[in-house]
Amino acid sequence: MSTTVLTNAPEINSPAIEKQTTVGNYFVSNYPPFSFWKAENLGEFNDAVEKSPKVTNPLGIYLHIPFCRKRCHFCYFRVYTDKDSAAIRSYIDAALKELGIYAAKNFIGGRKPKFIYFGGGTPSYLSVDQLRMLTDGMKALLPWDEAEEVTFECEPGTLTDHKLKALREIGVTRLSLGVENFDDHILEINGRAHLSKEIARAYGYAREVGFPQINIDLIAGMVEETDANWRENVRKTIEMSPDSVTIYQMEIPYNTTIYKQMKAEGKLEAPVADWETKRNWVAYAFVELEKVGYTVSSAYTAVKDKKKTQFVYRDRLWAGADLLSLGVASFGHINGVHYQNQHDFDPYVARLQEGALPVHRALTATDDERLIREFVLQLKLGSVSISYFNQKFATDVLTRFAQPLQTLKDWGFLTVQEDIISINRDALLQIDRLLHEFFLAEHKNARYA
Numbered sequence: 191m192s193t194t195v196l197t198n199a200p201e202i203n204s205p206a207i208e209k210q211t212t213v214g215n216y217f218v219s220n221y222p223p224f225s226f227w228k229a230e231n232l233g234e235f236n237d238a239v240e241k242s243p244k245v246t247n248p249l250g251i252y253l254h255i256p257f258c259r260k261r262c263h264f265c266y267f268r269v270y271t272d273k274d275s276a277a278i279r280s281y282i283d284a285a286l287k288e289l290g291i292y293a294a295k296n297f298i299g300g301r302k303p304k305f306i307y308f309g310g311g312t313p314s315y316l317s318v319d320q321l322r323m324l325t326d327g328m329k330a331l332l333p334w335d336e337a338e339e340v341t342f343e344c345e346p347g348t349l350t351d352h353k354l355k356a357l358r359e360i361g362v363t364r365l366s367l368g369v370e371n372f373d374d375h376i377l378e379i380n381g382r383a384h385l386s387k388e389i390a391r392a393y394g395y396a397r398e399v400g401f402p403q404i405n406i407d408l409i410a411g412m413v414e415e416t417d418a419n420w421r422e423n424v425r426k427t428i429e430m431s432p433d434s435v436t437i438y439q440m441e442i443p444y445n446t447t448i449y450k451q452m453k454a455e456g457k458l459e460a461p462v463a464d465w466e467t468k469r470n471w472v473a474y475a476f477v478e479l480e481k482v483g484y485t486v487s488s489a490y491t492a493v494k495d496k497k498k499t500q501f502v503y504r505d506r507l508w509a510g511a512d513l514l515s516l517g518v519a520s521f522g523h524i525n526g527v528h529y530q531n532q533h534d535f536d537p538y539v540a541r542l543q544e545g546a547l548p549v550h551r552a553l554t555a556t557d558d559e560r561l562i563r564e565f566v567l568q569l570k571l572g573s574v575s576i577s578y579f580n581q582k583f584a585t586d587v588l589t590r591f592a593q594p595l596q597t598l599k600d601w602g603f604l605t606v607q608e609d610i611i612s613i614n615r616d617a618l619l620q621i622d623r624l625l626h627e628f629f630l631a632e633h634k635n636a637r638y639a
């Protein structure tokens with residue numbers, strides 16, 4: 191039986207597409223926006239970690255490794271390029287202390303992590319000895335024997351065959367290679383630390399070592415990107431035949447070097463392609479990947495073999511899993527409470543040396559906010575199940591979101607059939623701006639930082 195509460199209003203044009211890339215965060219990674227997470231809510235976070243978990247909710251671990259060889263001009267993450275081995279050692283000790291404190295809390299409830307994610311920064315910046323010390327320590331505190339996926343982000347220039355073998359032995363199942371672009375000039379002027387020959391070498395080693403899944407990250411719209419170069423990036427990617435390809439559209443948040451330069455020059459427009467061009471580039475990449483058998487599995491990702499290639503971290507997180515986040519500035523979600531750690535290295539390490547958790551701000555999401563969060567994040571997959579939300583939140587999303595669903599339908603983006611709400615490719619390519627339609631009024635124009 192078909193479920194339709196949306197009227198067949200005549201199709202009207204979608205809202206004017208923003209043209210130039212101006213400063214600000216575009217990517218929606220969480221909800222409510224971070225600017226609503228506050229230090230005064232820390233008591234709620236402390237209560238949440240003392241409560242038993244919902245037994246059905248899986249647990250994952252994220253660890254932020256904030257070291258990089260160079261700071262890319264478009265980077266908005268908390269990273270350090272000046273830390274020596276003693277500082278890195280103190281960071282590893284602090285992260286293990288942090289995990290040790292959490293491992294004794296009630297919210298663990300006997301659970302073992304189902305997924306583990308090393309993000310950054312550059313996790314592959316760590317030496318083999320540092321990696322072994324870190325991961326042996328983590329496993330001793332919360333064993334990985336139930337982990338369905340261990341993801342590790344890498345910068346190609348930091349990888350050797352020795353390190354890749356160690357990563358596989360440690361248990362990494364998905365290696366994510368931050369290629370971004372294959373052109374040396376573009377890599378260089380965007381401040382990347384690696385060059386194209388390091389990509390080829392690292393990828394070759396990684397294939398030899400035999401990771402179950404190798405992902406390649408690309409960015410559409412780096413400074414000086416052109417149509418011809420983008421087509422060449424797609425061609426080279428297809429030639430390498432990775433298990434999955436993730437493509438982000440370049441955004442210029444406030445804390446990037448590019449924005450600082452724009453500000454110094456009094457410019458409002460970033461020196462990168464406009465949004466329409468970036469969407470066209472991603473659309474082109476998806477079509478080319480589909481021609482050789484890939485399937486588009488989210489707004490950012492195409493996978494070679496849909497049955498084999500899983501994204502456990504993404505899918506669990508977007509379905510409300512508990513995420514125990516460790517490391518400087520990292521953000522997590524435990525028993526319905528969002529939290530983020532201290533933004534800076536020294537206070538983060540110092541708090542843990544004192545034996546205290548380094549949490550800096552938190553927010554207890556209401557049931558409605560958790561519903562919105564899961565709905566918008568799952569919409570990035572291209573479709574959501576109505577019955578999933580009925581079962582989990584006892585809410586009919588067709589009624590709860592009647593207005594924004596109608597708006598997206600009027601714009602020609604959305605259809606409802608049986609149990610499934612689907613968006614088309616056009617919508618998928620601009621999903622992050624469309625998601626704001628589902629936000630509560632007070633969050634619609636919030637700065638996403």
Ligand code: SF4
Nearest residue numbers: 258261262265310311
């Ligand atoms: S490698 Fe990634 S985390 Fe490091 S500076 Fe570049 S964009 Fe930022």
